[in-house]
Amino acid sequence: MNLLALEAGFALVGLSCVPFCLWYFGGKVGRRNAALCLASAASAALAVRAEGAITTLALLELSSLLLALVLLKDGALLSVYLSVQVMSGTAALSGLALAGCGGYRELGVAVATLGMLLKAGAFPLHFWLPRVHGDAPAPASALLSSVAVAGGAMALSRLIPPGEASGLLFWSGAASILWGTGQGLLQRDSKRALAYSTVAAMGVALVLASRGEEGRLALSAHLLAHALYKATLFMAVGVVEKSSGRDLLLARDPFRGAWPIPVAMVVAIASALGTPATIGFSSKELSKEALLQVGKGMALLAGVAPTVVLGRLLALLVAGGLGGLSSGALNPRRDLGVLLLSASLLLPILAGLPPAERARAWAGEAALALKLSIAAYLLARPLARPWDLEDLLFGRGLLRMSRLLAGRASPEREGDESPPYPLAILAISLALLAVAVANTAAR
């Protein structure tokens, strides 16, 4: 049943992308990319239920290949994405084959897990995700950040035998939550911020996957909710980018004449925050239940941290008067996808509202998330960074350093503000320490 819901969710995201692609790209390219997006989502949906390891990986890679074709216009982006997919698929296949050889079980499982972590975009193998998801055209970003990574995380939980590599999954998941949240908060480009929040959400998925069978239902629910709200948000940001030519956070009156977009965004962020009567609420309840067995600290971290990035986005939207929101005619191609997805997030309303006690508990957590997001942003915002650590770690920094040494300044992109990394590292280290202390205390 949980797999069926996830398949349906993937299919819904694919279908929603069709009118959006037609609007976003227009003409022949729009029709081609709409077909590619739909086929990619269908392939990922089939992978969720595929009966064998090879078939699952083949369908997932096929889904990635189809999606890569949407990135045809940007050769650099396509190269990064294809390289990551080829390496992750090969590592997963080779690792599983190696695990079958006598005496190489641990090594094989580790290689396969690392391959799947790369596909899912988990720390420290997430280096490609913010760039690809952040710079891709909006329909591709929507599918990449929802269906593609969720398919990877689901495949990981099915291919890696329960109990194997659970330590690697847990710690990679915890670090992804913290790193994704820290980096996401500091981005001034909304697509990059959403991409980092995907890293954080994949972290939660990995922590759930590390629980084996006990976390399977919560994992499916988490991936379903994440796929639906993240696709909505990427599409909404894409609408603003396409209409105004600027990023959501930089555009003046981004929602003028496009009322369905902020409405859908608010619903999506509300679902991400786990508001009662949304899919996000059910998924958060299940995740909390599964993670309380690990420790209260982890349950709190997984419940609150990934929502902080989106909470900040909501705070900024509300503070900006929802971007000059005004009424206007509905544009079916532009709005149908986001409306369909945001409506699906509200489906649990049909089953009635949750008990008041659970709603109150949620309100406390949501308030904490919002306070944390505002505090972290205010604290981090004024500080300048001496080094771009992530770039330094993953390649681009070396290029920049060589340029600096050669006396040439590196060009900065608009909105590509330098985040204060030392503070982020300090905050992450402190948070990791706090989680460890809380877990120990809870036990």
Add this chain to the structure above:
Amino acid sequence: MPVLPVILPLGLSFLASALGEGKARGTLLGALAALASLGSLVSSAAMLLNPRPYHLGGWPSELGIALAGDELAATSIALFSAVWGSSFACALARGQASGKRGSLSLLLLAAINGAVLTADLFNLYVFLELISISACALVANEEDPGSFEAAFRYLIFSFVAGSAFLLGVLLLFSHSGTLNLAVLRDRLGEVPKGALELSFALMALGLFVKSGLFPGHLWLLEAHPRAQGPVSSVLSALVVWAPAAASARLFHLPGLEIPSTRAVATALALLSVGLGHALALREANFKRMLAASTTASMGMVYLLTLHAGETAAALFAAGHALYKGPLFLLSGPIKEAAGPGIRGLRGIRPASATLWLAVAISLASALGLPPFLSFWAKAFPLLEPGIGPLAPISLLASAALSLPYLIGALRSALSGKGGSWSRPKLEESSALLMALLSLLLGTLLLLGPGPLRLDSARILEAMSR
């Protein structure tokens, strides 16, 4: 019926040698090539339906000519016919196939078919030499004066490799008294260990050099880029594969699985993989990059033969043939449209949309993406019980090493501006069809029932062993 893929092209090559130049003769040559291809295809279909050993004239194994009419031979011959047929048609269309070259090409088809079909060591030697002689002659062409030197170098290496192989065969024969592989299987126990080791080493060296593995890469890196496109296509897809396919029968003879010599063979294959990728990485010329990557791919084929079984190796070689063949076939049109460099690939998209599509699909296939046949080569070790760790590790390492230059080429090919769809040249459509054949075969494996569907329980079971 199994003898048809050898005697039909052989007979037709004699007929073709009598033909000269001219359009009418070109048509006749085309008809002969089509007959040879179709005959081989029909024969391979018959073998697939009824796989069994075949003794020519009904002579007993030790006296007569024995053929292994098995699935490996049947599928190899079917693919040989498809790739060879496409390349020959393109050579005809470009006016590069006179009567003499056509005759040599038909002789080459007979020899590569024979090499995978034979179940006799001496006949294998004869077919390997026939492959080398006809291929060396085909490499030399008047378009590139350097090709004569490259062909000569190929001939010298082939001669040395052939001699080494023959010495190995004679050594084995002197102790066992037979050349038939089926009989040899029972008599290997009678051969002294030292002689067995030496003969295995000599035969492996011969096969490796003929397949372009270290040190045979020295001929391959000159001959493949200098030959005309259609010839390079056959050389890189089939000529290097035929000895590797034949080795699958030889290396898995129970008595020949000697750890020390297998370790040396493995080391040579690994060296070829690393060397091939390193050479491909530093190449700026597209054809030379492809040639260097052939050395690496053949290294992988031998590694898989030694460590993952003949099916995995055959899948890898077939996948390789169906992307390397089209890419070499397109080298002529690519050079005409965009020059010889890898960076020039960005010029192919404005020149011809079909050319661009064929190159992009072939490069995607080279990356081993699903559902191309080359994906299954990476996946197959999962299905082979009891394989060693070397096969999956080297598959992973090889994928990582090939990624920079393949992605670089793909990025260049994709970065050009869109061109219009005009009537495609024969090379472009043939190459596209070959690349799509890889896609079709891979999709059939993905969708089809049977052993390729592996559930997680099987993995767990394999892990617990």
